[in-house]
Amino acid sequence: MLKKVPKATLKSLMRKKANIRIGTAADAMVELNVLLFLHSLAEEARTKAFEEKSATIKAHHVKAVSKKLLKRARG
Amino acid sequence: MDSVDEDLSARILLQNVIQTESSRSPITRSASQAQFQSPGSRIRHSIRLRRSDVVALTPQEALKQSIKKKLRESTSRSSLPEPPSKRWAVSEGVGKINTPAPATASLFYDDDITPRYLLRGILQTEPETSLLVQDRPVRKEPELPSTNSSLHSNRPSTGLSELDLPDMTTTVNLSNTVKGLSRKRPCRSLNITAFNRQLEHEDGEGGSATEKYLSSLSSASPSSITFSLKTPLMDILTEKRRFQRKVANRKNVCLEEFDEALRNRQASMGGDPELSVREDQQGLSETVRSEGFTLGLSDLTAPDITHDIITSKTELYAPPDDTATTFTIATQDKDTITGTQIQREMGGMEDEEEKDMEEVGEQKEYKMEIDNKDREDLAVDAGQREALVRQEESKSQTEEVADSRTEEDEELAKSQTEGEVAESPTEGEVAESPTEGEVAESPTEGEVAESPTEGEVAESPTEGEVAESPTEGEVAESPTEGEVAESPTESQTEDVADEGRQVVGKGLTSQSLLHNVMHISRRAYCSEGGVKVAGVMEGGRGYKSMGAELHPTETGCAGRRSEGDTAGEWHSGPEVGASESAHTVTLGSAPPSPLPQEDELEGLSRTGTSLGNEEMANSMPPLEMTFEPENNAPHSSISSLHPITAQSPADHEEDWDDVEERDGIQSEELSMKTPAFVREKRNALPIDPLATPTILKDLQPSVSAGAAAAVKPKAVRGKRTGSAKKDPGLSKSYIMSVFKHFAKTKVSTDVYPVLKEIMELYFDRLADDLEMFAAHAKRKTIEVEDVALLMRRQGFVTDSMPVNVLIEKYLPMESRKLLIPVATSGNYVIPKPRRK
Numbered sequence: 001m002l003k004k005v006p007k008a009t010l011k012s013l014m015r016k017k018a019n020i021r022i023g024t025a026a027d028a029m030v031e032l033n034v035l036l037f038l039h040s041l042a043e044e045a046r047t048k049a050f051e052e053k054s055a056t057i058k059a060h061h062v063k064a065v066s067k068k069l070l071k072r073a074r075g
Numbered sequence: 076m077d078s079v080d081e082d083l084s085a086r087i088l089l090q091n092v093i094q095t096e097s098s099r100s101p102i103t104r105s106a107s108q109a110q111f112q113s114p115g116s117r118i119r120h121s122i123r124l125r126r127s128d129v130v131a132l133t134p135q136e137a138l139k140q141s142i143k144k145k146l147r148e149s150t151s152r153s154s155l156p157e158p159p160s161k162r163w164a165v166s167e168g169v170g171k172i173n174t175p176a177p178a179t180a181s182l183f184y185d186d187d188i189t190p191r192y193l194l195r196g197i198l199q200t201e202p203e204t205s206l207l208v209q210d211r212p213v214r215k216e217p218e219l220p221s222t223n224s225s226l227h228s229n230r231p232s233t234g235l236s237e238l239d240l241p242d243m244t245t246t247v248n249l250s251n252t253v254k255g256l257s258r259k260r261p262c263r264s265l266n267i268t269a270f271n272r273q274l275e276h277e278d279g280e281g282g283s284a285t286e287k288y289l290s291s292l293s294s295a296s297p298s299s300i301t302f303s304l305k306t307p308l309m310d311i312l313t314e315k316r317r318f319q320r321k322v323a324n325r326k327n328v329c330l331e332e333f334d335e336a337l338r339n340r341q342a343s344m345g346g347d348p349e350l351s352v353r354e355d356q357q358g359l360s361e362t363v364r365s366e367g368f369t370l371g372l373s374d375l376t377a378p379d380i381t382h383d384i385i386t387s388k389t390e391l392y393a394p395p396d397d398t399a400t401t402f403t404i405a406t407q408d409k410d411t412i413t414g415t416q417i418q419r420e421m422g423g424m425e426d427e428e429e430k431d432m433e434e435v436g437e438q439k440e441y442k443m444e445i446d447n448k449d450r451e452d453l454a455v456d457a458g459q460r461e462a463l464v465r466q467e468e469s470k471s472q473t474e475e476v477a478d479s480r481t482e483e484d485e486e487l488a489k490s491q492t493e494g495e496v497a498e499s500p501t502e503g504e505v506a507e508s509p510t511e512g513e514v515a516e517s518p519t520e521g522e523v524a525e526s527p528t529e530g531e532v533a534e535s536p537t538e539g540e541v542a543e544s545p546t547e548g549e550v551a552e553s554p555t556e557g558e559v560a561e562s563p564t565e566s567q568t569e570d571v572a573d574e575g576r577q578v579v580g581k582g583l584t585s586q587s588l589l590h591n592v593m594h595i596s597r598r599a600y601c602s603e604g605g606v607k608v609a610g611v612m613e614g615g616r617g618y619k620s621m622g623a624e625l626h627p628t629e630t631g632c633a634g635r636r637s638e639g640d641t642a643g644e645w646h647s648g649p650e651v652g653a654s655e656s657a658h659t660v661t662l663g664s665a666p667p668s669p670l671p672q673e674d675e676l677e678g679l680s681r682t683g684t685s686l687g688n689e690e691m692a693n694s695m696p697p698l699e700m701t702f703e704p705e706n707n708a709p710h711s712s713i714s715s716l717h718p719i720t721a722q723s724p725a726d727h728e729e730d731w732d733d734v735e736e737r738d739g740i741q742s743e744e745l746s747m748k749t750p751a752f753v754r755e756k757r758n759a760l761p762i763d764p765l766a767t768p769t770i771l772k773d774l775q776p777s778v779s780a781g782a783a784a785a786v787k788p789k790a791v792r793g794k795r796t797g798s799a800k801k802d803p804g805l806s807k808s809y810i811m812s813v814f815k816h817f818a819k820t821k822v823s824t825d826v827y828p829v830l831k832e833i834m835e836l837y838f839d840r841l842a843d844d845l846e847m848f849a850a851h852a853k854r855k856t857i858e859v860e861d862v863a864l865l866m867r868r869q870g871f872v873t874d875s876m877p878v879n880v881l882i883e884k885y886l887p888m889e890s891r892k893l894l895i896p897v898a899t900s901g902n903y904v905i906p907k908p909r910r911k
Contacts (some may be wrong), residue, residue, distance in 0.1 A: 013838055029862030030841065033814065037837055042817035049820065057818055059825035065834045072870065
């Protein structure tokens, strides 16, 4: 969020994924979605790290959280 | 009360004690002993104490008691002018305290008694105290009981709060006192003491623990406190000690064993005086090898000196390196001689061989010299050779101080011996040196013989060094100190003239790391030989190729190869040890199969490089490395690790082909080797880390190549993956920054790979869903509403959290503008509202 998300990246990702086109606005929405997802991921990871009394978020924290989060975000 | 307690002095306490206690006959030592020795007696002899147990002590009283107790103990322990008996009693008490746990409690209590009694004795003896007693007998009495109780309570409190800080003791004591006025107090204290004792005992440092315990007891500070403090500390210390001991023991053993092993070999060698030197060298093998390497390096610069040094050094190593077998020894001798010869030979070598390989040539020359020496040794009968080798080595040793050098020389000598197995009985090391260039020419006793060393397997009795050269033909010869490997190599070498060298090298490997050094030298020699023969600077490969060729002919070839490779490589390093070991390694492997030989060589080479790696393993890796280059024509690849060595082996290989020119090859090799292995060493050192991975690859075409290849593919892979990244999409920096921002705490960088994958996964899913939504809407394009629906389904958007809010919350302006119509001046809405 602090950085500008390269729209091209999103577009390329979408293109690669599917042959469907993506509207302009949709890019922004997708970006929003990505941000939201990352945000929740970070929150969960942070919580988990705190559980382990570590001020730093470590990889294993994130990993443990990701699975659950991915499942939830699957919609 | 506290103040009063503080003022308590031994005398006062004693007074109190005496006052409170029913008059009893002074407890003599025997009596006190009896008390102590009545572990089971829980009965408190002291009425005062008993009273304390029963009496409900006020906090103050308890405190007083505790303080008093502490004082008492301190006084008892301290160096007060107490009667020695007191101290003795105290110590006894303490000691007894440390003894069986169950007795602790009682003893503990007894301690109080005994000191008290002792003090009483003092008081009795000293009438002065009586006055004090009168002044505050009353106070003392209550104090005493209070202190007693407090002290008693302290124990339980301490027991309870063993781990607590001492500061807490008093307060805790007070509280505990109130609570624990029950009879259980003594039990608790018992527990404490028992616990302490147990801990002490457990620590296995009962003595120390007890000491500590005693010290703690004696300390003026609350005894209970000290106990508590002690236990954890002691445990830690003991544990640490245990660990430390273990570790230390282990290390020592390893090293010692190794040294011993080396020495044994030396002894087997013949117990030459050199052996002692070698032993030292062995011990220092690693270091020496390293030195050797450095020396080897210097060889290039100052071949004369270095050679000498090397030669002398090699000798030292040769003998200890049983594996090195006589060959190494011979090399040493040769080295000394070849020192000068090397120079010559180098010149000659260069002429003979590819000029390109000058460096290698140097090494070879060196090796030649060594080989010559070895050969000389070899020339002598098996037994003679060994003697010769030893002698030569000794000579070289004497001549040359540099141990490392000797190693190199040994190696060279070994290589030489290989060729000279049969021939070089020439103690005339000089003869050997010219072998390099004179391999073919100089009938230097050994050189010529070296080439035939192959067939001289039987001859090379060189302690192992010799075995190197004769590895091929020295099958019989390799009685080298134990270079069993050599023998196998010998057999192999027999087939190939050059193999003789290999044999030597192999023999080395078998010996041990020390041998490795020799092996290295041998290898260098072998390689040199190969090179020389061919006279072509194929680089190490050439030699190796020869070795490879030889493989089919003889397993010894591998040994040779290794030698060639290792020679170049090892020469730099602990020739003797490494070569030997390497040889042994290679040799050992050689018999099994050519490839293994290569490995050996590589390993050997490595050993050489690894500064006389004690571990054969080291030798193995270098061997492998060397092998690889051997296998590959691009010996250079190996040479990349050891450019020089590669060349030399390559040359050697070629030379091997010729076989006929073994001598010449040998000489060449020698000349080549010396510089080669010096280079190798240098290369090996840095390459070692690389080499090891290559070993795993098992003889990649070129060790160096393998290493290099290993590095390259990795880089390439990285790039490929990068290029093939699934949709560059979420750049790492972006993800990182976003995550960091959201996390609001430090985020380790380890998470990014994980994060990236997660994001990719998520993104894929996202795209799929969107696609589905769009398809459901019979659209071909993903639209905002699709994404909005997705978000709703994901739970990001709820009734209470409309999309717009989210948009405004997260998206940067530019993105938001797209999504939310923004009204600008002039009634101009951005984005243009959709006509829909």
